[in-house]
Amino acid sequence: MLYNMYEMQRSMLAGASAMAGWSAELLQNPVNPFAYMGMGPIVASALDVFSHASAPRGKPVFGIESVELDCETVPVSIEIEARKPFGQLKHFVKDGVSGQPKLLIVAPMSGHYATLLRGTVERMLPSHDVWITDWRDAKTVPLANGHFDLDDYIDYLIEFLEHIGPGAHMLAVCQPSVPCYAAAALMSTDKHPDRPRTLTMMGGPIDTREAPTSVNTLATQRPHAWFEQNVIATVPLYYQGAGRQVYPGFLQLAGFMSMNLGNHMITHWEMFKHLVEGDGDSADATKDFYDEYRSTCDMTAEFYLQTIDVVFQNHLLPKGEFRHRGNLIDPSAITDIAMLAIEGERDDISGLGQTKAALKLSSKLPKKKKKYHMAEEVGHYGIFHGRKWRERIAPVVEDWIATHD
Numbered sequence: 001m002l003y004n005m006y007e008m009q010r011s012m013l014a015g016a017s018a019m020a021g022w023s024a025e026l027l028q029n030p031v032n033p034f035a036y037m038g039m040g041p042i043v044a045s046a047l048d049v050f051s052h053a054s055a056p057r058g059k060p061v062f063g064i065e066s067v068e069l070d071c072e073t074v075p076v077s078i079e080i081e082a083r084k085p086f087g088q089l090k091h092f093v094k095d096g097v098s099g100q101p102k103l104l105i106v107a108p109m110s111g112h113y114a115t116l117l118r119g120t121v122e123r124m125l126p127s128h129d130v131w132i133t134d135w136r137d138a139k140t141v142p143l144a145n146g147h148f149d150l151d152d153y154i155d156y157l158i159e160f161l162e163h164i165g166p167g168a169h170m171l172a173v174c175q176p177s178v179p180c181y182a183a184a185a186l187m188s189t190d191k192h193p194d195r196p197r198t199l200t201m202m203g204g205p206i207d208t209r210e211a212p213t214s215v216n217t218l219a220t221q222r223p224h225a226w227f228e229q230n231v232i233a234t235v236p237l238y239y240q241g242a243g244r245q246v247y248p249g250f251l252q253l254a255g256f257m258s259m260n261l262g263n264h265m266i267t268h269w270e271m272f273k274h275l276v277e278g279d280g281d282s283a284d285a286t287k288d289f290y291d292e293y294r295s296t297c298d299m300t301a302e303f304y305l306q307t308i309d310v311v312f313q314n315h316l317l318p319k320g321e322f323r324h325r326g327n328l329i330d331p332s333a334i335t336d337i338a339m340l341a342i343e344g345e346r347d348d349i350s351g352l353g354q355t356k357a358a359l360k361l362s363s364k365l366p367k368k369k370k371k372y373h374m375a376e377e378v379g380h381y382g383i384f385h386g387r388k389w390r391e392r393i394a395p396v397v398e399d400w401i402a403t404h405d
Contacts, residue, residue, distance in 0.1 A: 102129045114135065136297075168194070175205070343373075
């Protein structure tokens, strides 16, 4: 009943959002005298904030149509080059540009769409041939397409690397650090010709025993059965994936928001003040962020529960006990994939040391192929988005790739 109750509430809020948006526009209309006097601007701004906060959201688009390259504007087209039931491989094709390092950006399957990494793509696009994993919303995948767990995730990554071909570089943002590392180890064990030349992991939970955060504490303080009983829901009949067991996106968003509820409230208060003052640009910037932040998707129950078990409760990868389809994953097999671990000093999702642990696990990888970078005064989101990512972190990634390309 959980999912159905949420859908009922969402439908009601959608109507309230539309009414509030219409009322705000009426009060802000320049021909309306109430737009300039008394409580008019304040009421209109409050309605605008409520309308935006309660509006329903779908899957965002990347919206990247061009890139500046050597002082020229180069058109960009997005092509889907590999399709799988639970995800696809997208390629950002720059018209007339070739020979750049091939970079596979692995988006997290943790409640948000791949478009959350729009800023990551935009920054790397001028100097790299960029590909990205675009995971599907589990509620849109019919039951006939089977299940999707952590083992399947790793299989997808290997297949995508095979599609891209030899010489690719892989960049994992947060959650996919573990499956990306596992894929690199498996491909190294098999001497796979399409194994990546470099693996960059940013804010990933390789070993969550290091500097555990509130996210890690939540996962370890409750038994596995608690997650099965309290956060897993059934997709309603009116979706393509009807009957599928999922960890709903709306529950994930509730968790994200509650972790920093005070900051979110302050941000919306600031947006309200910007609207009252007529500072539409500042208010629009906040709206753009939350349009992306509030766009969430469901993940399959089997993937979520396996991740809780393997990564957060039993720490199988750092213990050397992680298996993929029965085969033990051997970190020491990685001998020629250059690894870069990046962490944010203020990361409240993956604490300091959790990503760096990957370098220690790769015991037979030469020191010259290992690098650690700690981004000062950077939180989790800032690792891959915003000014600090563009100016301070991305150059480190670019240099690492160039050195080993």
